[in-house]
Amino acid sequence: MRGDGAHALRRFSFNQATSQHWPLPEVVAGCVAGGVPGIGLWREPVAAYGLARAAKLVRDAGLEVTSLCRGGFFTADGWREENLRAIEEAATLGTSVLVLVSGGLPAGSRDVDGARHRVADAIAELAPHAAAAGVTLAIEPLHPMFCADRCVVSTLGQALDIAERFDPGVVGVVVDAYHVWWDDTVYAQIARAGARIAAFQVCDWVTPLPEGVLLGRALPGDGCIELRRLREAVDAAGYSGPVEVEVFSAEVWDRPGREVLAASVAGYLRHVA
Template sequence: MTAIERLSLNQWTTRRWSVREAVDGCVRHEIPAIGLWREAVAEHGLAETATLVTDAGLRVSSLCRGGFLTGPDRGLDDNRAAIDEAAALGAACLVLVVGGLPGMAPGGARGPGFSRDLADARARVADALTALVPYAAERGVRLALEPLHPMYCADRAVLSTLAQALDLAEPYPTAQVGVVVDTFHLWWDPEVLTQIERAGDRIASYQVSDFLVPLPADTLLGRGMMGDGVIDFHSLTAGVEAAGYRGDIEVEIFNADIWTADPDHVLSTMKRRFARYVSGCVESG
């Protein structure tokens, strides 16, 4: 496939659009794949979303998200539901954001059961995978562990490096557990290219957005359009390609200004920036 044939719109980039609006936008802008979010799918209806995407001829590059495995019950029931949803949608993978310290809600609020024991939190993630992987495998769903930038370690993901994610994935077949390479989260890591090479066919998803400097007060919204920040997309994309990844490439941007902009303008800009900064390293075939 050519580069543009591998471009995917992660739904959160045009967050104000409904599922139907996002699908229609992909069709208008000739974007062949979409990364869906569970909240939006639930609002539209799971069966209805599956039919809508299929009828539009789009691939589902990922479903976001499962995870948050560090709580008292490891979130197993919700994650099994997420796996069922990914299966119904034919998603290439279910992204797992594994969760922060026990008792720590996203955004930093401490709750019951709060613990500073980081090693224990990571052990909880491993324990949860032992329960979830067989369930996902029975349904043909690939789980994709996503390491997040270390600034999110306390409240969103105790996996901060690709090496950590690969270590957790290693006991399982590559078809069952993969990893997400997200430029925003991994660009800073001096070992990232070595770990991308190590990952090989464990790469289940490649997500791109830029790292803005200075970061906004809400660091969750510090992603930018490619070219607006400091990331060297050439080296990361070349590494992912050399590792053998030939799946869709999602543009996933959390940014308040982009969310309030005209989504059609966002998609037009996204395609231009993708062509300029990313697609030059994408191989055909």
């Protein structure tokens, strides 16, 4: 894509989770064919394809890897070694952003405050390794409905309370529209975040939510989130980086990958850019 179209997509990134069943080489080829400059990757499909092969694939295609998801889950056994591997993988893939999903409450625990302290302690342990690798640990708050089992960091403010203990180049935050749009403090927190915004992800919120609420996302423009307002807010805070479309939806995943990519681009141009 050339000219005005290429300029309009200069910040667009397609997160491979949006087309869950599209093989990585086909995702990469589709992005190149569509003039898409960036791709967000996930550790599991990268590992299945082979880390070195994946790094070469995206590098040879001229794509920017805008993020790698995910590290975190600090209540899991072996969390430290797993996160050190994730940092190394991010560096190998050439991305400076490793998304962290903190994990929920430890088994049998009701101590959410203690769990959040544990997240901060874990990040403090990982931060020197991330700094040495040139990788930013990007704390992603998840909607409160995921607090018990997936992420005790539920608001952007909570993520910033942890991130602000560290250098902005080492620990930042993710602004994911799906998880923060409902928060009446989100615009003040985005302004507070400033240079700590390491990634910005968009999708939409639809109702009724499916039984598996994790899959309750939609393509930009198909739901109720003020996506452009959020994008303008992160821009005003000083963020000028990629805008990833990241959707978890069984309905979207059932569609052909190229169709999903085209719809993602269209939704981005109409409702986000």
